[in-house]
Amino acid sequence: MSATDLLHKSAAELGEAVRSGATTAVEAATAYLDRIADVEGDVHAYLHLDREAALDRARDVDERIAAGEDPGPLAGVPVAHKDVFTTVDMPTTAASRILEDWHPPYDATVTARLREAGMVILGKTNMDEFAMGSSTENSAFGATRNPWDLDRIPGGSSGGSSAAVAAYEAPFATGTDTGGSIRQPAAVCGLVGAKPTYGGSSRHGLIAFASSLDTPGPIARTVLDAALLHEAFSGHDPHDSTSVDAPVPPVVEAARRADVDGLRVGVVRELGGEGYQAGVRQRFQESVELLESLGAKVVDVSCPSFDAALSAYYLIAPSECSSNLARFDAMRYGLRVGDDGNRSAEEVMSLTRAEGFGPEVKRRIMLGTYALSSGYYDAYYGSAQQVRTLIKRDFDAAFDNVDVLVSPTAPTTAFPIGERADDPMAMYLADLCTIPTNLAGNAALSVPCGLAPEDGLPVGLQIMAPALADDRTYRVGAAVEAALGERRGGPLLSQDALAV
Amino acid sequence: MSAITRDEVAHLARLSRLALREDELDQLAAQLDEIISSVAKVQEVAQGDIPPTSHALPLTNVYRPDEDLPGLTPDQALAGAPAVEDQRFRVPQILGEEQ
Numbered sequence: 001m002s003a004t005d006l007l008h009k010s011a012a013e014l015g016e017a018v019r020s021g022a023t024t025a026v027e028a029a030t031a032y033l034d035r036i037a038d039v040e041g042d043v044h045a046y047l048h049l050d051r052e053a054a055l056d057r058a059r060d061v062d063e064r065i066a067a068g069e070d071p072g073p074l075a076g077v078p079v080a081h082k083d084v085f086t087t088v089d090m091p092t093t094a095a096s097r098i099l100e101d102w103h104p105p106y107d108a109t110v111t112a113r114l115r116e117a118g119m120v121i122l123g124k125t126n127m128d129e130f131a132m133g134s135s136t137e138n139s140a141f142g143a144t145r146n147p148w149d150l151d152r153i154p155g156g157s158s159g160g161s162s163a164a165v166a167a168y169e170a171p172f173a174t175g176t177d178t179g180g181s182i183r184q185p186a187a188v189c190g191l192v193g194a195k196p197t198y199g200g201s202s203r204h205g206l207i208a209f210a211s212s213l214d215t216p217g218p219i220a221r222t223v224l225d226a227a228l229l230h231e232a233f234s235g236h237d238p239h240d241s242t243s244v245d246a247p248v249p250p251v252v253e254a255a256r257r258a259d260v261d262g263l264r265v266g267v268v269r270e271l272g273g274e275g276y277q278a279g280v281r282q283r284f285q286e287s288v289e290l291l292e293s294l295g296a297k298v299v300d301v302s303c304p305s306f307d308a309a310l311s312a313y314y315l316i317a318p319s320e321c322s323s324n325l326a327r328f329d330a331m332r333y334g335l336r337v338g339d340d341g342n343r344s345a346e347e348v349m350s351l352t353r354a355e356g357f358g359p360e361v362k363r364r365i366m367l368g369t370y371a372l373s374s375g376y377y378d379a380y381y382g383s384a385q386q387v388r389t390l391i392k393r394d395f396d397a398a399f400d401n402v403d404v405l406v407s408p409t410a411p412t413t414a415f416p417i418g419e420r421a422d423d424p425m426a427m428y429l430a431d432l433c434t435i436p437t438n439l440a441g442n443a444a445l446s447v448p449c450g451l452a453p454e455d456g457l458p459v460g461l462q463i464m465a466p467a468l469a470d471d472r473t474y475r476v477g478a479a480v481e482a483a484l485g486e487r488r489g490g491p492l493l494s495q496d497a498l499a500v
Numbered sequence: 501m502s503a504i505t506r507d508e509v510a511h512l513a514r515l516s517r518l519a520l521r522e523d524e525l526d527q528l529a530a531q532l533d534e535i536i537s538s539v540a541k542v543q544e545v546a547q548g549d550i551p552p553t554s555h556a557l558p559l560t561n562v563y564r565p566d567e568d569l570p571g572l573t574p575d576q577a578l579a580g581a582p583a584v585e586d587q588r589f590r591v592p593q594i595l596g597e598e599q
Contacts, residue, residue, distance in 0.1 A: 105576040198556045212555045241562040242555075311539035322516065329517070331591050333580030345592045350519035362518055366509065366528055367535060369516045383542040385552030390545065392553060424531055425538050441556020467556070 006031040007495065011077050011171040011225040018076035019065070025058035025076030029120050032078045036122070036169045039500040044144050045154075045164035047083045048090050049123040054078070057120045064118070074232055075118025080170035082161050083124035084131055085111050085216070086205040090121075094207045095129045095139035098328050098335045098356030108205025109240065110174055110216050110233040117232045122170055126160030129358045130325065131176055131209045133157050134184055134430035137421055138360045145417070146189060147498045148457055152414040155185025155430075161219045162189040168495050172220035172229050176206060178213045179313050180410075180434025183446035186219050187409035187460025190448045190493045192226040192477065193219045194251075195434075197467045198441035199244035201230075202237035210320035211242075213313075213438045221493055223447060223478040227255035230470070246468060249443075254471035258478035260294045264402040265476070266301035271407035271433045271462075279452025283459040284408045287449040290483055291406070291476070301398045301405060305390035309436040312391070314428055315371045315384035316439070322368030325361070328353060363424060392440045399466045404476055407433045409446040409460030433462055442466050445473035447480050448492045458492065504533040 001023045009017065017023045033051050040046060061076040086092045086104035093099045107115070115121070128138040136144040136159025146154040147167035154163035158175030162185035165173050175182040177195035186193025194217045201216040208214060218229035230251050237243040267288055272281065292298045330336040330352035331345065338351035357365070371380040398405055411432050420427040437444040442464060449461040461480060465472040485491060509529045513520045520528070574587050583590040 102580050105572050105579060238562075238564065242557065242559065244557065305545065308541055308545040311542045314535065314539050315542060326517075330582060332589055334582070336582035339583070339592050341592075343592055344596060345594045346517065347519075348592045350514075350517045353517055354519040354521075357518070362520070362524070363528065363531060363535075365516050365518065366512050367532060369512045370504070370508075370532060370536070373512070373515070379543055380536075380539070382552060383546035384539075385554055386546035386550040387542050388553040389550050392556075424535060439556070 001027065003031040003034060004495070007035055007168045010222045011074065011220065012222070012228055014171055015073045015075065015077045018061070019073070025061040025120055026055060028076055029054050029058040029078050029122070032122055032170060039167050039169065042145065042150055042500045043147055043163050043167045043169065044142055045125055045160045045167060045169055046080070046123045047093060047095065047126050047141055047160065050090065053089065054120060054122050061118050061120065071118035074228060077119050078122045078170055079114055079119045079229070080122050080125050080161060080164045080173040081111060082127055082158050082173065082175050084127060084176055084207045085174060086207070087111050087121070087124065090124060092124065092207070094131070095127045095141055096356065096358070096361070097140045098352070100335065102334055104205070106205060109202035109237045111205065113233045125164050125173060128157035128159070129361050130207065130321070131157040131178055131181055132321070132360045132364055134180070134427055135420065136160060137417060138358055140358055143417055146414045147500050148190065149414065150499050152416055152457070153188070155188040155414065157181040158219060159185050162186055162191055162193070165189070165191055165219050165221060166493060167498060167500050172218060172225050174229070174233070175217055175219045177215050177217050177438065178210050179317060179438050180431040182217045182219055183434050183444060183460065183462060184410045184430055186446045188414035188458060190458030191219055191221060192223050192445065192447050193217065194226050194230055194445040194470070194473065195437060195443065196230060196234060196470055197244065197443045199242050200248065200468065200470065201234045202240040202243050204237055204239035208324040210317040211324060212320060213317060215438070221491070223474055223481050224252070224255040226445070227251040227474050244468070249468055249470040251471050251474045254474040255478045257475055258482050260291055260296040260476055260479045263296045263404065263476065265291050265296045265298045266398055266402035266405045267298060268306065268405050268407045269300055269302045270304065270306040275411055276408060277412040277452060279454045280408050280410070280412060280459050283450040283452060284461060287461045287480060288406065290480065294479055294483060299402060301402060303394035303398055303436070305387060305394045306436045308387045309391055309439055310428060310432055312384040312387035312439060313431070313435045314367070315380050316388070318364040318368035319371050319381050320368070322365045322372065325365055328356065388439045391436050395436070395440045395442060395466070403465070404472050405464040407462045409433060409462040413452050413455055413457035413459060437464050443468070443470040443473055445477045447477035449480065449484065450492070504529055504536060
């Protein structure tokens with residue numbers, strides 16, 4: 001099988017080809033490693049690569065298959081991990097100088113489960129430092145570029161993962177979504193990205209940003225691939241006290257079912273209109289009409305508290321981050337600066353953190369410290385937690401009447417690198433549509449819904465469902481994917497259409 | 501709410517254990533002020549007797565059986581340490597002269 005054939009296969013097809021002996025894990029890994037060697041100089045999706053180690057992992061899978069073992073549907077399929085998941089055999093940096101060259105002593109549950117499934121880890125992908133950002137420009141190790149247009153951002157914070165998958169440098173990848181960090185990069189790179197129900201996928205071994213919001217999830221080229229990855233790493237984990245002890249929703253079955261007949265779809269009035277790019281609005285409107293033509297019942301839904309979601313998020317997430325990042329104290333691991341024998345531990349800590357953290361991380365730590373400080377706590381953090389209650393109530397009321405809610409995933413297509421770098425509030429707007437789901441903890445998925453006519457860049461459709469009803473988002477996403485693919489006569493993303 | 505002053509930012513930096521440069525203090529004072537003004541609308545929305553939600557899921561304490569389980573070895577635990585002495589983390593002085 002040629003390298004191009006291997007790269008064009010979905011992860012599901014590649015797994016089947018390895019299993020049936022039509023190809024080997026080594027051939028699959030080699031095709032991807034060669035592709036990485038060709039385009040990585042332009043894209044910069046990865047922070048860590050070790051070709052020989054990846055091939056060793058692939059050889060191991062081939063030997064198991066040759067010995068008559070059935071290692072499962074994804075064995076021998078390459079995968080890339082966002083560099084926020086700990087890995088015992090490669091560094092984990094969260095794209096921060098403070099963790100440069102840190103080798104964790106244990107695997108994250110997500111990493112461990114995918115190893116167990118026989119998947120071949122290609123490397124660790126770039127991200128916004130500690131997952132704070134919407135453009136992957138905040139990485140201490142340089143920005144990642146969008147394979148559709150190398151002068152534009154690939155989204156963030158899982159921008160390395162989305163760029164790797166879009167540039168055919170991995171069939172699919174892991175990411176984390178705290179305020180939209182899987183769905184927004186998936187949308188602007190023309191991919192499928194899911195934020196599972198909070199607690200549905202384990203945070204054990206995930207370097208924490210905002211613990212009540214962080215959710216590991218998949219980024220893939222097809223809805224079925226996203227579902228397969230989702231299912232492979234999800235499920236109860238005794239190492240995570242917030243892990244939900246319930247069966248994993250049947251997302252793979254839903255992705256294969258792909259129908260919306262009779263489903264009630266709510267269009268969220270507050271997530272649209274002014275401030276949204278015209279091409280994004282247009283493609284979204286067409287998607288709604290498409291759902292109706294496929295047999296869904298579409299209704300207008302109002303969620304008035306969503307207007308305050310962005311504000312609540314930018315108080316809650318920094319507050320949790322200021323607490324979580326206190327662990328980077330220069331004492332037990334990571335960088336240490338200024339330890340000259342005369343300075344106190346406190347001085348060394350302050351110097352290390354000032355040098356080790358980038359501007360966005362410092363900004364959020366300071367914002368969180370402010371929001372939690374005496375005298376301001378009730379006004380800011382307390383009020384934000386009350387808004388969270390109102391958002392949950394809006395979702396609950398909406399889901400009494402509809403099965404899923406839809407909106408654009410991001411208000412604009414990928415913006416040029418550097419455009420919003422000095423304007424935090426403009427950058428924060430990229431997560432406008434995705435944040436309510438994180439605050440409420442329910443499930444959501446972004447699926448490509450076409451290219452914006454004005455710039456030819458991908459637009460995402462967001463599908464939201466109640467907690468533990470992740471399968472509904474996959475069912476709708478797969479139906480949209482199938483119908484649009486049929487109309488176009490092929491997939492949205494193809495290697496030939498990209499800038500690399 | 502009054503504007504965030506540079507002195508306040510310097511105080512927050514001390515609380516956050518961040519030795520910020522003068523230019524960073526100036527820049528952050530302006531940015532924090534803008535961000536806080538933008539997000540202050542939470543106060544208008546959160547009127548009345550609304551219970552706060554700190555977490556998306558109802559949390560219960562989780563226990564496991566009281567069994568001896570293998571953990572990290574001392575070498576593994578110390579492997580990433582900036583400084584080690586006698587199989588311990590070596591840290592800068594914690595107590596000043598006056599203590």
